[in-house]
Structure formats: structure tokens, C-alpha cells
Amino acid sequence: MNKFFPKKYKLTSKKKRFGLCDCPPPPHQMAYLDEKNGENWIAVVENFYEYEINFIPVDYCIELKRPDHTMDNRCDCFLFHETTIVFVELKQRNEYGSKWVADGEKQLRATIRHFEKRPVARDFTVKKAYIANSAKPLFRTGQMVRMENFYSDTGYILLVKNRIHFDNHEE
Numbered sequence: 001m002n003k004f005f006p007k008k009y010k011l012t013s014k015k016k017r018f019g020l021c022d023c024p025p026p027p028h029q030m031a032y033l034d035e036k037n038g039e040n041w042i043a044v045v046e047n048f049y050e051y052e053i054n055f056i057p058v059d060y061c062i063e064l065k066r067p068d069h070t071m072d073n074r075c076d077c078f079l080f081h082e083t084t085i086v087f088v089e090l091k092q093r094n095e096y097g098s099k100w101v102a103d104g105e106k107q108l109r110a111t112i113r114h115f116e117k118r119p120v121a122r123d124f125t126v127k128k129a130y131i132a133n134s135a136k137p138l139f140r141t142g143q144m145v146r147m148e149n150f151y152s153d154t155g156y157i158l159l160v161k162n163r164i165h166f167d168n169h170e171e
Contacts, residue, residue: 011033046163074107093133129154
């Protein structure tokens with residue numbers, strides 16, 4: 001079984017709207033999908049056509065090791081439906097500047113690098129990565145160079161916002 005899709009952590013939602021949550025450290029716990037408690041949502045998934053969206057937490061669930069066998073950076077979770085995969089880093093920080101964006105990008109890049117080494121990565125043709133921050137849901141658009149570099153390096157579209165749309169295959 002591919003370690004990126006552990007059945008024991010997989011959740012599914014067909015709701016038109018649901019949330020992705022993460023507990024602030026400490027304690028260290030895995031991210032989770034929530035369909036009822038909007039006040040806890042860091043990212044909101046908009047699922048207009050009520051697709052069956054699959055959710056798998058990554059951080060604290062999937063071990064991703066560097067060549068020296070130390071734990072690599074990991075994003076919080078990912079979502080997938082048919083040929084679309086979306087990696088998500090959840091932030092609850094009201095920091096000045098964009099340090100939280102740089103931190104989230106680093107976590108996403110590391111997770112994607114591990115994922116792309118697996119044959120299953122070829123099953124997905126729409127590939128996105130989100131850095132979502134509940135404290136700053138609307139982020140200024142001055143991240144175009146970062147997003148372009150991310151796409152050039154990974155083949156994934158990077159979005160810095162807390163609304164994830166599954167209403168079609170285009171953003």
C-alpha cells in the first residue's frame with residue numbers, strides 16, 4: 001500500500017462546504033476534517049457539486065525521511081478527487097510579514113518532493129498546493145514571483161488563501 005494513502009486516516013466528505021482544522025502546538029496532533037464546527041476551520045473547502053472529496057492528514061501520520069533518516073518537513077494534509085490532488089498547509093498565525101508563507105511553502109515543497117517520487121503521483125493531472133491562514137484569510141497578491149517559482153520547480157499551482165474550490169478543475 002502506498003504510504004501516502006493510509007486507509008486508517010482517510011476521511012471523505014460530500015458536503016457542499018466543510019473545513020480543515022489543525023490544533024495549535026502543543027500538543028502535536030494531526031490535522032482533521034470538520035463538517036460542523038465552522039469556528040474551528042482554518043481552510044474552507046467549497047464543494048459545489050458535492051463530489052466525494054478524500055482527506056488524508058500528513059503531519060504526525062506519514063513519515064517522510066531525508067537521506068540522513070531524520071524527519072523531513074511535512075504539510076498538514078491533502079485532498080483528492082479523481083485526477084485532482086491538493087496539498088494544504090494550515091496556519092493560525094497573525095505574524096507580520098510573510099514568514100508564515102515561507103514556512104508553509106517549505107513544508108509543501110518537501111511533502112510534494114516525496115510524493116512526486118511515487119508512481120501514484122502520475123495519476124493526478126490537476127495539482128495544487130495551498131497555504132491557508134485563518135488569521136489572514138485574504139492575503140495580498142504580492143506573491144506572484146513565489147507562485148511562479150513554485151510552479152516552475154514543482155509543477156503545482158501555489159495559492160495563498162483559505163478557500164479551496166472543488167467546483168471545477170480550474171481555479
